[in-house]
Amino acid sequence: MEWDFRNIDDEGELNLKKFFWKCTACGTCRSGYTYGPPPTFRVICPQGNKFGYQGYYGSKGKAALARWMTGCSYLKDEKFEYTPEFLHTLYSCTECGGCQNQCMIDFKPHIIDTIEAMRAKAVQDGKGPLKEHHVLVMSMKNNDNPYTGPRAIRAKWMKKIDNDSKLKDINKESAPVLYYAGCTPAYNAPVRDLALSTVRVFDKIGLNYGALGKNEVCCGSTVLRIGERDQFERVASKNLEQFKMLHDERGVDTIVTSCAGCYRAFVEDYPHSDAYKECMDGIKVMHTSELLYEKFKNGEWEPTKEVKMKVTYHDPCHLGRHLKDWIIDWDGSKQWKGSYLDCIDRGVFEAPRELIKAIPGIEFEEMKRSRNNSFCCGSGGGIKTAFPDWAAENASLRVEEAIDTGAEMIISCCPFCHANLNDGAKVIKSECKTMDLIELLDQAL
Amino acid sequence: MVGNTNILGELKGIVGDEHATSDKHIMYAYSYDMCFVPNKLPQYVAQPANVEEIVEIMKLCNKTKTPVIPVGANTNIGGLCIPKKDNTLLIDLRRLNKIIRIDEETRYAIIEPGVSHAQFAEELYKRGLRFGWPVGPPSGTVTGCAISHGISGMSGRYGLNSQMITSMEVVRPTGDVCRVGSCAIKEDSWHSFLPLPRMDGIFTGWFGTTGIVTKLAVYTPAVPPYVDVVTCSTEEIRDMYKYMLEFGRYEMADDLTAVNWWLSQVPIPYPYKEKPADQHKWNSYAVLYGYTEKELEAKVDAFHTVIKHQQELGSTVQVTEYPEEAKRGRTELPSQIVGSTKNYCKEAGGGISWPGTFTPANKWEEVYNKWEKIYKARNLSPATRITMYRGIHYGMLRAMTPINKQSPEETENAKMAIVEALGAILDAGGIPYKPPVDFNVEINKRADKGYLKLMCDIKDMIDPNGIMNPGQLLIR
Ligand SMILES: Cc1cc2nc3c(=O)[nH]c(=O)nc-3n(C[C@H](O)[C@H](O)[C@H](O)COP(=O)(O)OP(=O)(O)OC[C@H]3O[C@@H](n4cnc5c(N)ncnc54)[C@H](O)[C@@H]3O)c2cc1C
Numbered sequence: 001m002e003w004d005f006r007n008i009d010d011e012g013e014l015n016l017k018k019f020f021w022k023c024t025a026c027g028t029c030r031s032g033y034t035y036g037p038p039p040t041f042r043v044i045c046p047q048g049n050k051f052g053y054q055g056y057y058g059s060k061g062k063a064a065l066a067r068w069m070t071g072c073s074y075l076k077d078e079k080f081e082y083t084p085e086f087l088h089t090l091y092s093c094t095e096c097g098g099c100q101n102q103c104m105i106d107f108k109p110h111i112i113d114t115i116e117a118m119r120a121k122a123v124q125d126g127k128g129p130l131k132e133h134h135v136l137v138m139s140m141k142n143n144d145n146p147y148t149g150p151r152a153i154r155a156k157w158m159k160k161i162d163n164d165s166k167l168k169d170i171n172k173e174s175a176p177v178l179y180y181a182g183c184t185p186a187y188n189a190p191v192r193d194l195a196l197s198t199v200r201v202f203d204k205i206g207l208n209y210g211a212l213g214k215n216e217v218c219c220g221s222t223v224l225r226i227g228e229r230d231q232f233e234r235v236a237s238k239n240l241e242q243f244k245m246l247h248d249e250r251g252v253d254t255i256v257t258s259c260a261g262c263y264r265a266f267v268e269d270y271p272h273s274d275a276y277k278e279c280m281d282g283i284k285v286m287h288t289s290e291l292l293y294e295k296f297k298n299g300e301w302e303p304t305k306e307v308k309m310k311v312t313y314h315d316p317c318h319l320g321r322h323l324k325d326w327i328i329d330w331d332g333s334k335q336w337k338g339s340y341l342d343c344i345d346r347g348v349f350e351a352p353r354e355l356i357k358a359i360p361g362i363e364f365e366e367m368k369r370s371r372n373n374s375f376c377c378g379s380g381g382g383i384k385t386a387f388p389d390w391a392a393e394n395a396s397l398r399v400e401e402a403i404d405t406g407a408e409m410i411i412s413c414c415p416f417c418h419a420n421l422n423d424g425a426k427v428i429k430s431e432c433k434t435m436d437l438i439e440l441l442d443q444a445l
Numbered sequence: 446m447v448g449n450t451n452i453l454g455e456l457k458g459i460v461g462d463e464h465a466t467s468d469k470h471i472m473y474a475y476s477y478d479m480c481f482v483p484n485k486l487p488q489y490v491a492q493p494a495n496v497e498e499i500v501e502i503m504k505l506c507n508k509t510k511t512p513v514i515p516v517g518a519n520t521n522i523g524g525l526c527i528p529k530k531d532n533t534l535l536i537d538l539r540r541l542n543k544i545i546r547i548d549e550e551t552r553y554a555i556i557e558p559g560v561s562h563a564q565f566a567e568e569l570y571k572r573g574l575r576f577g578w579p580v581g582p583p584s585g586t587v588t589g590c591a592i593s594h595g596i597s598g599m600s601g602r603y604g605l606n607s608q609m610i611t612s613m614e615v616v617r618p619t620g621d622v623c624r625v626g627s628c629a630i631k632e633d634s635w636h637s638f639l640p641l642p643r644m645d646g647i648f649t650g651w652f653g654t655t656g657i658v659t660k661l662a663v664y665t666p667a668v669p670p671y672v673d674v675v676t677c678s679t680e681e682i683r684d685m686y687k688y689m690l691e692f693g694r695y696e697m698a699d700d701l702t703a704v705n706w707w708l709s710q711v712p713i714p715y716p717y718k719e720k721p722a723d724q725h726k727w728n729s730y731a732v733l734y735g736y737t738e739k740e741l742e743a744k745v746d747a748f749h750t751v752i753k754h755q756q757e758l759g760s761t762v763q764v765t766e767y768p769e770e771a772k773r774g775r776t777e778l779p780s781q782i783v784g785s786t787k788n789y790c791k792e793a794g795g796g797i798s799w800p801g802t803f804t805p806a807n808k809w810e811e812v813y814n815k816w817e818k819i820y821k822a823r824n825l826s827p828a829t830r831i832t833m834y835r836g837i838h839y840g841m842l843r844a845m846t847p848i849n850k851q852s853p854e855e856t857e858n859a860k861m862a863i864v865e866a867l868g869a870i871l872d873a874g875g876i877p878y879k880p881p882v883d884f885n886v887e888i889n890k891r892a893d894k895g896y897l898k899l900m901c902d903i904k905d906m907i908d909p910n911g912i913m914n915p916g917q918l919l920i921r
């Protein structure tokens with residue numbers, strides 16, 4: 001299987017270089033701003049907010065790093081060198097895409113690719129990722145998961161599933177829906193119950209579904225985000241082959257996941273494989289919230305039990321603003337080659353909100369920063385592994401924003417956000433907790 | 446890491462380890478803006494948290510003769526924050542970002558220098574107040590713009606943003622702190638410079654070469670409930686000028702601007718493209734506000750009266766339709782879209798620059814015709830804007846020039862067009878605003894000797910060691 005990720009120093013007419021040189025240094029990406037009325041201004045870049053210097057701030061900073069890394073034509077005497085400080089700047093971006101949402105020029109669609117391509121180059125040159133990431137990479141190599149847990153315990157969580165559950169072992173039985181649980185339930189203790197809640201909810205709504213158990217392999221998102229493409233490609237190839245087999249032999253036509261990271265990997269990163277079309281032909285990928293919302297809209301189920309709680313919703317970056325179809329004029333027939341024309345938003349914004357609001361007794365209040373201008377919890381892009389204290393500190397800013405709404409509970413749809421926001425609450429000794437949407441729905445059914 | 450470790454150590458001692466650096470990749474990120482001025486790395490960047498730290502830094506820089514440049518968001522288009530000398534320290538003011546007070550009743554606000562237009566816009570709007578928003582990035586600071594004679598969507602009626610400043614606090618290059626305006630006499634009273642001697646002139650238009658503004662008070666007028674944008678077109682700049690002169694006489698428009706076909710394209714054609722014969726050459730918009738419906742109606746009537754009168758005189762002027770979205774862009778500034786330069790330099794990539802000038806209005810035609818030839822000869826679009834400022838008799842004449850930053854050759858071509866255009870405008874009595882060093886060479890060549898001597902004397906008095914952005918003004 002071949003993968004076509006872009007490299008930071010690729011030659012050719014419409015390479016990344018062409019686009020990061022399009023950055024005008026206007027600095028619009030420094031903050032989240034809508035001109036209303038009323039106009040709103042929000043801190044949007046966790047990295048810039050924490051570390052402050054240009055270079056750290058937004059995609060303007062990332063364009064600067066890319067130019068510096070690949071040799072600036074204006075500074076012939078200066079030579080790029082990997083320094084610990086450079087790697088710190090490169091690896092302390094959460095890849096949240098908050099900056100990307102502000103930029104309006106041709107660089108916009110290529111911002112996240114540029115960050116990841118720089119990291120991949122650092123890995124290729126033997127300088128990246130950070131030493132704090134090594135354990136994660138080793139674990140992926142040895143155990144097919146980023147959490148240092150042995151392969152053997154991957155399916156251990158399933159032992160706690162109720163005996164009368166309808167969950168099938170898809171290795172042996174057919175089902176149209178594959179529940180891809182991801183690594184979280186087995187290895188990430190603070191959010192372990194997510195998978196059990198998912199199973200309970202799926203059972204309650206009568207879904208015909210199965211799971212892979214110990215044969216499941218990590219989606220690879222965490223290693224891709226830090227530039228370890230080889231490791232990603234290894235596990236992602238296994239997954240694609242497995243998905244095709246499940247479609248052909250077990251009748252799977254839908255893969256559903258509760259993890260925003262897995263979801264983003266399947267829909268945004270896996271298409272970089274030349275085998276993607278063939279392997280995924282006839283298979284739809286859905287986040288749990290999308291699947292449940294679709295069935296809710298069709299009248300197949302509804303939340304019945306009252307849950308008296310005031311809540312707010314945190315948009316995970318990987319389930320929200322990362323999901324875009326970029327409309328780019330590649331051949332120049334509309335404007336000029338490579339011009340950014342528009343984007344189609346595929347972000348899963350409404351489904352979780354609608355489901356929350358459908359629960360009797362729930363009071364819902366939106367945070368100031370939401371949807372495409374949501375504020376990242378600070379966990380993504382390898383941050384939780386390399387900078388755990390800062391990740392929690394950043395999450396505490398988000399918890400404070402949630403507290404401002406009067407909410408007693410933050411609802412999210414990503415186990416990484418979930419765990420990190422709870423760590424953030426501890427930093428500020430707040431009672432405000434985070435739970436997954438599926439856990440909330442479990443209570444309402 | 447680059448630079449003198451002692452100075453870096455002392456800076457860290459003042460602002461804390463995390464807030465001073467010499468790391469090369471960070472220096473690189475501060476080494477350019479969007480204009481043609483070549484990159485130059487600073488040696489240090491420090492981010493002080495308060496006035497006391499700025500005072501300590503200035504004392505250190507005086508002792509060590511370290512060049513200093515204050516930086517807001519570095520969105521100016523003139524290389525103003527790019528070092529000219531080796532060993533330069535940039536003082537990034539982003540941590541001083543508090544809106545200290547908004548006096549709703551008497552309508553002025555006191556802010557710190559790191560406050561951006563976006564941040565200020567949100568807070569003012571909540572209180573029914575407004576300010577002169579530039580057509581620039583929302584992240585640009587209010588202070589960086591105002592003290593550099595920034596231009597806004599209110600300049601037609603209220604003048605430049607510097608004319609909206611009412612008081613300020615400044616750390617002088619020597620580390621002394623001073624107040625200028627009414628706050629100098631009573632600590633909590635920041636309403637006006639007058640009737641005191643206008644010492645604010647020592648700190649406005651000097652581009653951070655005479656001190657660091659640490660607090661700024663500005664006038665914040667109320668948001669009028671009624672607004673309209675009236676538009677018209679002409680085929681020649683002369684007809685446009687005549688219309689603007691007559692309508693400007695009423696001093697009714699907050700913004701009275703015209704742009705030629707090349708500037709109204711999104712983006713500016715790069716390289717040069719012929720204007721299609723069926724499209725108007727000049728398009729104008731005037732933003733009219735009213736505190737009552739009648740006031741607005743009277744202004745719109747005046748506009749139509751002027752158009753009719755101009756047509757009777759044989760002008761090609763015609764009233765045109767203005768799309769709703771474009772209207773929004775004119776009235777609801779600052780805007781993410783215009784600020785991110787989508788309209789200007791998407792096609793070329795990476796940069797823009799301009800001969801941006803304040804020019805007597807009766808010279809617009811003469812200069813513009815020369816510009817058209819200069820730009821066409823270099824295969825560039827003469828994307829020009831004319832805007833009347835308060836006073837009607839003068840205004841902005843500017844040719845927005847896209848630059849392909851990835852190509853040093855194309856950048857040089859754009860720079861040469863700008864420099865040639867600048868010669869034409871200086872000869873006609875125009876003066877470039879927020880000028881890069883290359884422009885200052887031309888300005889100073891033509892300047893009155895007594896004027897230059899006065900500037901030198903003031904600079905020597907206030908900055909005896911010449912540490913503040915040396916090489917920027919070229920007077921020392
Ligand atoms: C696309 C685009 C459009 C623009 N349109 C406009 C426009 O319509 N009108 C307009 O006026 N500007 C415009 N600008 C220029 C600029 O964005 C604004 O003037 C902006 O507000 C400047 O603020 P800044 O914080 O970026 O200043 P900087 O670039 O950081 O600084 C500008 C100058 O002020 C000095 N300075 C900054 N802060 C201080 C301080 N506290 N004390 C002393 N000196 C200081 C700096 O040394 C420098 O000389 C535009 C820019 C772009 C990119």
Ligand code: SF4
Nearest residue numbers: 045093094096097099
């Ligand atoms: S991706 Fe997020 S953290 Fe990274 S620069 Fe952009 S806004 Fe900042």
Ligand code: SF4
Nearest residue numbers: 023026027029060103
């Ligand atoms: S990345 Fe986009 S918004 Fe940010 S400075 Fe560059 S052009 Fe402006």
